[in-house]
Amino acid sequence: xxxxxxxxxxxxxxxxxxxxxxxxxxxxxxxxxxxxxxxxxxxxxxxxxxxxxxxxxxxxxxxxxxxxxxxxxxxxxxxxxxxxxxxxxxxxxxxxxxxxxxxxxxxxxxxxxxxxxxxxxxxxxxxxxxxxxxxxxxxxxxxxxxxxxxxxxxxxxxxxxxxxxxxxxxxxxxxxxxxxxxxxxxxxxxxxxxx
Numbered sequence: 001x002x003x004x005x006x007x008x009x010x011x012x013x014x015x016x017x018x019x020x021x022x023x024x025x026x027x028x029x030x031x032x033x034x035x036x037x038x039x040x041x042x043x044x045x046x047x048x049x050x051x052x053x054x055x056x057x058x059x060x061x062x063x064x065x066x067x068x069x070x071x072x073x074x075x076x077x078x079x080x081x082x083x084x085x086x087x088x089x090x091x092x093x094x095x096x097x098x099x100x101x102x103x104x105x106x107x108x109x110x111x112x113x114x115x116x117x118x119x120x121x122x123x124x125x126x127x128x129x130x131x132x133x134x135x136x137x138x139x140x141x142x143x144x145x146x147x148x149x150x151x152x153x154x155x156x157x158x159x160x161x162x163x164x165x166x167x168x169x170x171x172x173x174x175x176x177x178x179x180x181x182x183x184x185x186x187x188x189x190x191x192x193x194x195x
Contacts, residue, residue, distance in 0.1 A: 021087030088114025
């Protein structure tokens with residue numbers, strides 16, 4: 001199966017600089033526009049999918065709904081297995097608040113108790129991807145930056161920037177996950193448009 005995993009559009013907590021983990025804030029208006037712009041880019045590039053799937057968290061699910069409708073893909077489903085990693089006690093905090101209580105922890109990758117490991121993320125994501133591969137050749141998955149980074153690290157992928165919304169990576173799924181090129185369908189210039 002060919003697989004594109006993209007990060008969702010901007011959520012209300014992204015706009016506030018809060019770590020989301022498995023919290024469920026909705027997309028902002030900008031996040032909705034980002035999803036529509038990404039769909040336009042996919043259509044212009046003539047990239048097609050059999051199935052669109054997403055995390056069941058509303059920021060990813062809504063992004064995927066917009067993409068699925070625009071790309072005319074009827075086969076759409078959301079899955080709890082594709083949720084963002086748990087951020088433990090950091091959920092809902094800003095980077096500044098984390099720095100205050102856990103100095104240098106982010107830079108040194110000293111994760112707090114309750115912060116979900118890469119292996120745990122991969123263990124819940126990969127079986128569901130293999131299930132989808134039984135009936136799908138080309139899958140678009142809308143997920144989360146932490147999920148993509150966890151899959152990349154478990155697959156020993158080279159670093160790819162996933163700082164923009166609607167950016168991610170192409171993969172091939174055989175008996176294991178094979179990372180391919182990074183992908184960026186963001187339109188960060190949308191943030192600077194006048195309302």
